[in-house]
Amino acid sequence: MEIGRECTLLCCVALFCLWTCATALLSPKGVNFEVQALMSIKNSLEDPHGVLENWDKDAVDPCSWNMVTCSPDSLVIGLGTPSQNLSGFLSPSIRNLTNLQIVLLQNNNISGPIPSELGRLPKLQTLDLSNNSFTGEIPSSLANLKSLQYLRLNNNSLSGAIPLSLANMTQLSFLDLSFNNLSGPVPRLLAKTFNILGNPMICTTGTEKECNGTTPMPLSFSFNTSQNSQPSVRPKSHKVALAFGSSLGCICLLILGFGFLLWWRQRHNQQIFFDMTEQHLEEVCLGNLRRFQFRELQIATNNFSSKNILGKGGFGNVYKGYLQDGTLVAVKRLKDGNAIGGEIQFQTEVEMISLAVHRNLLRLYGFCMTATERLLVYPYMSNGSVASRLKAKPALDWGTR
Numbered sequence: 001m002e003i004g005r006e007c008t009l010l011c012c013v014a015l016f017c018l019w020t021c022a023t024a025l026l027s028p029k030g031v032n033f034e035v036q037a038l039m040s041i042k043n044s045l046e047d048p049h050g051v052l053e054n055w056d057k058d059a060v061d062p063c064s065w066n067m068v069t070c071s072p073d074s075l076v077i078g079l080g081t082p083s084q085n086l087s088g089f090l091s092p093s094i095r096n097l098t099n100l101q102i103v104l105l106q107n108n109n110i111s112g113p114i115p116s117e118l119g120r121l122p123k124l125q126t127l128d129l130s131n132n133s134f135t136g137e138i139p140s141s142l143a144n145l146k147s148l149q150y151l152r153l154n155n156n157s158l159s160g161a162i163p164l165s166l167a168n169m170t171q172l173s174f175l176d177l178s179f180n181n182l183s184g185p186v187p188r189l190l191a192k193t194f195n196i197l198g199n200p201m202i203c204t205t206g207t208e209k210e211c212n213g214t215t216p217m218p219l220s221f222s223f224n225t226s227q228n229s230q231p232s233v234r235p236k237s238h239k240v241a242l243a244f245g246s247s248l249g250c251i252c253l254l255i256l257g258f259g260f261l262l263w264w265r266q267r268h269n270q271q272i273f274f275d276m277t278e279q280h281l282e283e284v285c286l287g288n289l290r291r292f293q294f295r296e297l298q299i300a301t302n303n304f305s306s307k308n309i310l311g312k313g314g315f316g317n318v319y320k321g322y323l324q325d326g327t328l329v330a331v332k333r334l335k336d337g338n339a340i341g342g343e344i345q346f347q348t349e350v351e352m353i354s355l356a357v358h359r360n361l362l363r364l365y366g367f368c369m370t371a372t373e374r375l376l377v378y379p380y381m382s383n384g385s386v387a388s389r390l391k392a393k394p395a396l397d398w399g400t401r
Contacts, residue, residue: 034075034076035057036093038068038076038097039057040093041090041091042055045088045089047084048086048087051066052065052067052081054066062076069102071099077102078101078103079097079103080105081105082105082108082352083108086108087111088110088112089111089113090115091115092117093117094115094117094118095117095118095120098120098123099123100121101125102125103124105128105129106131107130107131108131109133110132111133111135112134112135113137114134114158115139116141118139118142118145119142122144122145122146122147123147125147125149126150127152128150129152130153130154131156132155132156133156134156135157137159137160138153138158139163140163142166142169143163143165143166146171149171152174152176153177153180154179154198158177162184162187162202164187170190172190172191172192173192174191174192174193175189175195177194178197178199180199183201183202185203289366289367290366290367291366291367292366292367292375292377293368294368296323297331297368299324300323300329301321301331304333308320310330315334316332316333316334317332318331318333329379329380330379330380331376333375334375364376365377
């Protein structure tokens with residue numbers, strides 16, 4: 001009897017331990033809740049190219065999934081499917097991915113409202129929903145994102161007023177709300193760079209009360225003219241006033257033109273990522289990538305010597321290089337780095353490569369971007385390229401291939 005009781009007690013203890021382990025796996029900090037959230041997002045989207053095909057609801061670890069980036073602790077910190085022709089809507093279940101730092105869903109056809117649940121992601125730093133078909137108002141809950149530095153909602157069909165709460169986002173470096181159907185007054189935004197062009201119903205006089213009865217302006221300038229102005233008593237004074245007004249108008253137009261030119265040049269020459277000060281130039285800009293100085297890669301590759309070339313391709317040459325700490329890397333120097341569309345090409349490639357996770361794909365280590373140069377940095381693989389292996393003597397058998 002004693003032995004039977006001891007066996008029963010041991011079985012109960014074992015069952016309790018198993019139950020505790022299973023419960024731990026389903027805790028809010030576990031991966032299973034992230035799997036469920038990601039599957040809800042997948043189910044709400046139409047995926048014509050099958051980029052989310054390896055997202056499996058029975059999986060325990062989503063870190064090997066396409067377009068998902070994880071931290072060293074296996075927590076989902078990045079979600080990005082740019083330019084994949086996705087449609088459907090963005091599931092509110094994204095709120096359960098509480099460790100997200102980057103969301104890149106630009107250049108798709110996602111519709112419906114922007115989920116207010118995005119405001120419950122405390123670690124979110126970059127949110128890009130541009131060039132989609134989102135409708136409705138901008139959620140005021142986005143102002144709760146105290147870590148958000150880069151926000152792009154441009155080229156959608158958003159309507160309503162810009163939330164006044166966005167004026168409290170002191171940490172915001174870049175904000176683009178251009179080319180929507182926004183209306184009403186513009187709050188005093190604190191972002192270092194912001195764009196509200198292409199919203200014809202925007203009023204820039206400051207308050208909703210002042211906006212009533214005024215003509216909406218697409219730019220942050222408004223000119224109010226009195227309809228009941230009295231003609232001048234003396235014709236000479238009238239002519240002087242007319243000449244002065246014309247001169248002032250010309251000066252304003254010149255200032256506007258010069259300002260637009262400066263903005264356009266800055267838009268095309270500035271780096272596509274959000275601004276950073278000099279002391280933060282080597283901090284992570286996208287995911288866990290390192291940003292290199294051009295001079296650093298110049299030294300590493302012996303000034304891009306032809307002796308260091310590992311291979312040549314349609315996008316540029318790949319060079320072998322040694323970093324200052326002795327790390328061996330492969331540096332891909334893109335052709336036509338300063339050509340029109342170069343920034344877009346570079347941004348897309350960095351986003352896609354950094355978010356692609358597969359055991360047969362080489363992870364991107366870092367990048368470099370200047371006004372005239374675009375470079376990608378990979379870990380160096382000493383076993384050569386696939387082409388060299390296939391053409392080697394003796395040739396590889398089909399099983400090994």
